[in-house]
Amino acid sequence: MSKVTPDLFEVLNDPKAEAVLAKLYKAALKQGWAMVFHFLPKAFKLLGKGIDWKTENEKFYDDKYIPIVPAQGTFLYIQARALNAKCILEFGTSYGISTIYLAKAAKDNGGKVITTEYLTHKASIAGKNLEEAGLSGYVEIREGDARETLKNLDVELDFVLLDGWPDLVFPVFKLIEPKLKKGAVIAVDDVEGFKPSMQDYLNYVRNPENGYISTTIKPHKGMELTVKVK
Numbered sequence: 001m002s003k004v005t006p007d008l009f010e011v012l013n014d015p016k017a018e019a020v021l022a023k024l025y026k027a028a029l030k031q032g033w034a035m036v037f038h039f040l041p042k043a044f045k046l047l048g049k050g051i052d053w054k055t056e057n058e059k060f061y062d063d064k065y066i067p068i069v070p071a072q073g074t075f076l077y078i079q080a081r082a083l084n085a086k087c088i089l090e091f092g093t094s095y096g097i098s099t100i101y102l103a104k105a106a107k108d109n110g111g112k113v114i115t116t117e118y119l120t121h122k123a124s125i126a127g128k129n130l131e132e133a134g135l136s137g138y139v140e141i142r143e144g145d146a147r148e149t150l151k152n153l154d155v156e157l158d159f160v161l162l163d164g165w166p167d168l169v170f171p172v173f174k175l176i177e178p179k180l181k182k183g184a185v186i187a188v189d190d191v192e193g194f195k196p197s198m199q200d201y202l203n204y205v206r207n208p209e210n211g212y213i214s215t216t217i218k219p220h221k222g223m224e225l226t227v228k229v230k
């Protein structure tokens with residue numbers, strides 16, 4: 001995405017949420033050069049076998065949006081609507097861009113989103129962004145480490161977006177796995193760029209003996225889409 005235009009968000013049919021998304025994506029675009037310079041030395045890995053998250057400096061991301069792109073948000077919104085997902089879980093809120101798409105689906109489906117973010121300032125700003133979008137009533141933000149905040153969930157999950165740090169995707173998935181309904185869909189962002197850190201997850205969900213069907217789809221950069229079938 002090189003430019004933010006209103007048509008990117010019109011699928012939501014919600015002027016308030018669309019205006020907040022436009023504002024947030026514009027702010028994210030301003031971080032574009034910092035992201036380019038960060039990834040330039042690793043471009044071969046990023047486009048080849050992928051980057052091992054262990055080699056990343058997490059501090060660099062403290063103020064970064066690193067959002068899903070609008071095409072992915074549109075895809076997630078439509079997928080959650082198609083499933084009539086009432087209970088949606090997200091790992092990795094950041095400033096709330098993806099959460100807005102999920103929250104609008106939850107609102108339209110008569111459900112709610114649980115999302116978790118361990119950086120206090122991001123969780124707090126995400127809360128304000130959701131409020132401005134008119135969607136805070138459909139979201140519970142759990143501030144803290146997902147490995148703690150998602151323990152003992154007392155809900156059954158229809159739809160999940162795993163978009164926290166790549167090396168935690170599999171541990172967080174295993175934590176929430178007992179709560180997945182049959183037919184639940186799990187989307188994981190960036191499975192190609194950070195493949196070495198998500199290979200454990202990919203091996204698990206692509207092994208039919210574990211009860212899933214799974215493949216990488218590309219509403220933009222590679223996103224793994226998994227359905228619990230058993």
Ligand SMILES: C[S@@+](CC[C@H](N)C(=O)[O-])C[C@H]1O[C@@H](n2cnc3c(N)ncnc32)[C@H](O)[C@@H]1O
Nearest residue numbers: 067068092094097098117118145146163164165
């Ligand atoms: C790629 S960003 C999420 C982007 C967001 N989904 C969006 O599209 O706008 C990943 C986020 O996960 C958060 N995160 C990383 N590890 C976490 C953990 N253990 N528990 C909770 N949040 C975590 C990071 O602070 C970061 O904000």
